[in-house]
Amino acid sequence: MEFDVEPIDIGSRAPTVLLNEADAADLGVHAVERVQLRHANGTSVAIVELTDKLVSPGVLGVTRRLGHIEGPVAVSIAPQPASVSAIRKKLDDIELEHHELHQLVRDIYEERLADVELGAYVSAVYANGLSLTETTHLTECMAAIGEQIQWPEPIVADKHSIGGVAGNRVTPILVPIVAAAGVKIPKTSSRAVTSAAGTADTMEVLCDVDFSIEEIRDIVEDVGGCLVWGGAVNLSPVDDRIIRAETPLSIDPRGQLIASVLSKKKSAGSTHVVIDIPYGEGAKVLSLADARELASDFKRVGEHLAMHVECAITNGAGPVGRGVGPLLEARDILDTFAGEGPADLRIKAIRLADLLFESVGVDANAAHILDSGRAEATFRAIIEAQRGDPDISVSDLVPGEHTHRVYADRAGVITHINNVYINEIARRAGAPKDPAAGLRLGHRLGDNVVEGDLLFTVHAESPDKLADARKLTERVEAVRVRHPDEALIDRV
Amino acid sequence: MEFDVEPIDIGSRAPTVLLNEADAADLGVHAVERVQLRHANGTSVAIVELTDKLVSPGVLGVTRRLGHIEGPVAVSIAPQPASVSAIRKKLDDIELEHHELHQLVRDIYEERLADVELGAYVSAVYANGLSLTETTHLTECMAAIGEQIQWPEPIVADKHSIGGVAGNRVTPILVPIVAAAGVKIPKTSSRAVTSAAGTADTMEVLCDVDFSIEEIRDIVEDVGGCLVWGGAVNLSPVDDRIIRAETPLSIDPRGQLIASVLSKKKSAGSTHVVIDIPYGEGAKVLSLADARELASDFKRVGEHLAMHVECAITNGAGPVGRGVGPLLEARDILDTFAGEGPADLRIKAIRLADLLFESVGVDANAAHILDSGRAEATFRAIIEAQRGDPDISVSDLVPGEHTHRVYADRAGVITHINNVYINEIARRAGAPKDPAAGLRLGHRLGDNVVEGDLLFTVHAESPDKLADARKLTERVEAVRVRHPDEALIDRV
Structure with a gap:
């Protein structure tokens, strides 16, 4: 008709x-x-x-x-999309051929798959897994669709965290360290999906993050690195659609995760990538054994794609840094450049940067670059290149004025800080949409506290959202304090 | 807000x-x-x-x-629906508890699940299966939601075919036979989803099929049975939604199939059910072993629900009857009552009716009831009760005037008639939307033909749709003719 x-x-x-x-x-x-x-x-x-x-x-x-x-x-x-039979095949736990994965990626790209079918695809991959061969083919097919960036340099560095850890704003510290050593690092980052802030949300407190591929090229040419939002460039359009099917199901199957990450890195023209794999209670990867397997798969798929992939298995059982939420994380970053930041954030950035230096074969020392002020100078140059104020200081970044403080209700040791609760409290307070919303930890894991010590402060831009966040703080134990001799927690 | x-x-x-x-x-x-x-x-x-x-x-x-x-x-x-964690659990191949299945059914009923999640649910059930316990619980939960029909009689018969066979319009012959023997049989049927006609589509050629539960009760009280559309009554609203997720994926996992069928029968107040399980090439169930397993599961879940379930494993490798499409199937039915119908259709209806008689313990003989004219009288009484013309005859039912004939291109035996192709040709010709569209088989499986014998005639209401159907007849071998001595089919 x-x-x-x-x-x-x-x-x-x-x-x-x-x-x-x-x-x-x-x-x-x-x-x-x-x-x-x-x-x-x-x-x-x-x-x-x-x-x-x-x-x-x-x-x-x-x-x-x-x-x-x-x-x-x-x-x-419309006829049934050709890849529906491949989805059924994967549900039957049969390995998919290269051409079937190619068809699948094409159908997702051309939006031929309905949500029911996308849900079945991610479910099939979750239930039956992807072999290394399938993962490699999937990565190739995903990388081949969408935009690509080519660089004149033979070495282009990159960094990725598989996420799940509150705070953990390592990237804006690592990128300037690497760029200051003369290694190109055109970093694209995501916005928060389920967390309180993504690197793009945090950087947006300081400068623009929305640039075209041409602009990215100019910025990196100029200052050696960038810290932009990946969503503005179309590096892996298929990945965005797959993630929108995984998010409501809260699943992130391994093969798909590897293909998602490495296809974006391949499209971005990266040659050397360091991947942060946090593991532990409340993180995405629960055990060291799982983290090692994932790391090994990342490296092997990287090899097939001619990318040098290094993986850092890190402590993911609790937040990294003090602040959670775009502005509060930006404060941690500026503090770190000034030598006053949280120790765990500083050490993690230095370790990952050194791993990248070793991988690309550059004789540089991340701690020296950070302490010498060269990293901060490069960071401020990136801010300026991204149309921000290069002279911004911590005092310019004022956390949400509506606050709620949570205190220790007993003496003891901080034995756990729960990523999921911390993120959720910050989100209820308004993060990432309200950049000044979030929370600031008063103590670190392992600290001794007495009753009445400040555990954390929630910041919100509006009293309503503060009330929402406060309600959650009363229901969940985001920061766990235990006395070593305590057996009976409560008696009812 | x-x-x-x-x-x-x-x-x-x-x-x-x-x-x-x-x-x-x-x-x-x-x-x-x-x-x-x-x-x-x-x-x-x-x-x-x-x-x-x-x-x-x-x-x-x-x-x-x-x-x-x-x-x-x-x-x-909206918060994440509670049953998403149950879906993930099933993807992890862990048995679901009664309360989890209850929550799942509730969330589907209240339309809290997005398509991505429904796709994941049917995929999880397809990939990891449902145990008998899970299937029983699921059936109970599905039956408890939506409308229920109660009957004063202690015995209420029902019949269901799991489908996949072209033609196969057994129900409108069986229901009057059973009702004529004094056994109540309030039959609700579906419309075609992917086939050329459902029983509701065929009956609509002869009378109305869209009635409320009160009207159904009156009709059955009056004439002992009915042949109405199940979609007009809300017997298993959850099932309708699950089927809409299975259809685009072309999957129909066993546990879900059993729960779908038996929950509808339970809601309809049926006590004795005969289930037609066609198997063979091109049917939904491919092997006799699979058909037997499915039958055994049907019976065991039925027992738990206090329903007597009998299963008939039938020949599903090809169409049953001559006509395919609403009007052409209605002609077969009237012919059968007149003693002139296709033998396979007559025999199948008689066998299934006798099985039902045996199950309810009624001493009746289906062939006698059919041959005596009592079944036809009851059929015409049902048509009248459903606001149709009880005196309708085959000559009132004129197939689509635009026709295309397909002839045997060699001498030999008809070794296969393909359900999928036959259905698809009839659908392209306009069925079920155009009731007079479809096709009529000229010969049966096993018939000897010579070159030029008529294999089937396609009927359409419009020349465009006839052309679409004709194109498909040229591409596929819907009716396969082989000479016993023929080794080389063609030489190119």
Whole structure:
């Protein structure tokens, strides 16, 4: 059937068209089924929603996600995407061939898979895993789609953390250290999905993070590194869609994780990558054995892609740094350059930078570069190149004015600081949307405290969000204090 | 945040609200995320789509699926549905507890699960299976939700086919036979999802099929049985949603299949059920061993639910009957009552009816009831009770006037008639939407044919659809003719 086109102002996630119920009945399509659109600019696939009045019979309502389409459009029922049989095969625990993974990545890229099918794909990978061969092929296929950055230098460094640790804002310290040693490091980072801040959220407190590939190239050419938002460049569009299917299920299957990370690094033109794998209670990886397996797989897939991958297995059982939330983490970073930051953050950045130096074969010492002020100078140069104020100081960064303090209710030792609760308290307080919201830890793991000592301070930009966060602090034990001799916690 | 309400004329499958982009940013929700709505009538969960202009800031666009909601509505980010952790557990291949299955069924019923999560659920059940205990609990939970029918009689018969066979319109012959013997049989049937006709589509050629539970009760009270559409009554609303997730993936995992079928029978108040399990090449169940396992599971879950379940493992390698498509199948049925129908259809209906008689302990003979004309009289009484013309005859049912005939291109034996191709040809010809579309087989499996013998005739209501169907007949071998001595099919 042929249709005229009417643009409809709805920004759905998937490309969607509105059909009059009468037309849908004639075509034999139901709500949420897919149709194929043939038009002057080519072919598209879209999800159908139905309406009685928003569009008339004979008119196709085209939502924003489809871009500009000129009528007339021939609409027909879309065939089942070719990769659905590959998804079924993976559910049957049969290894997928290169061409099947290629088709799958293409179908995801072209948004031919409905959410039900994407959910089945990530479930199949979670339930039955991906072999190293599959992971390598998947990484290649994902890297080949979307934009690519080429660099004239033979060595391009990169860094990634698999996440799950509150605070942990190592990247903005490591990148300037590496760049100051003359090693190019064009770092793209994400915004928070389920955490209180991503590196992009934290950097945005200090400067812009939204740049095109050309601008990134200029910045890196100029100051040796950058700290930008990866979402603004289209390095792995397929990965973004897969993550949106994993997030509601709270799953992150290993093979997919490796392919996601390394395909982005490959597209970014990186040659040497250090990967931070935090493990422990409350982290994404629970045991040292799992962390080692993951690290080994990362390295082997890296080899197949001609990337040098080094993995650092780190302590992920609790937050790294004092602040959690964009502005509070930015304060930790500036403090670290001034020699006054949290020790765990400083040491972790230095260790990871040294690992990268060793990997690229550069004779440099991260601690020296940091202590000499060269790293800070490079950091401020990056801020300036990214249109921020290079003279910004900690006193310019004022945490949310509405505060709630949580104190130790007994004497003892801090035996655990829970990443999940800490992140969630900071999120309820408004982070990452409210940059000055979050929390600041008063003590570190292993510290001795007495009753009434400050455990942490919640900061919010609004009293309502502070109240939400406060309620959570009363329900969960985000910071655990135990007396070594204490057997009975409470008696009811 | 509080919102005024504006109804939006969009019929989406899931309950959907439209938010102005500015409000969505304030709430921190993205497209396709879920929000919780608190309003005077209670709480709902809805999927968010974004708009710039269709609704203004401060206004919530409420689509039809949500029903009537009065403002003001308090909108907040919906928490992750409780059953997502059960889905993850099943992906980890861990047996689910009764309360977890209960939560899952509730969340599906209240449409709290997004498509990604529904896709993960059916994938998990497909990949890791359900134990008999899980299947029993799932069936109980599914049966407990939605409407229930109670009957005064101690014995209520029912029949179900797991499908996959073209034609196979046994039910409209079996139901009158059983009812004529004085056994109540309130049969609800489905419309076609992927086949050329469901029993409801075929019956609709002869009478109405869309009745409320009260009307069904009156019809069955009056004539002993009915042949209505199950979709009009809300017997297993959860099943409908699960099927919509299975269909795009073309999966139908065993435990889910059993729970789907038996929960509907339980809700319908059935005490004795015969289940037709066709197996063979091109059917849903491929091997006799699989069919037997499925039958045994059906019976055992039935026992737990205090239902007598009998299973008939039948020949599913090819179509049953001559006609495929609503009207062409209705002709086969009227022919069968007149003693002129296809032998395989007649015999299958008789065998299944006798099995049901044996199961309920009624001393009746299906062939006698059929041959005596009592079944036909009851069938016509059902048609009349369902507002059809009880005097309808085969000559009133005129197949689509646009026809294409397919002839044998060699002499030999018909060794296979492919269900999938036969269904697809009939669907391309317009079935089930065009009731007079479909096809009529000229010969049966095992028949000897000579070159030029008619294999089948395609009927369509429009020349365009006939052309579509014709194209498929040229590409696929729907009816396979082989000469016993033929070794070389073709030489290229």
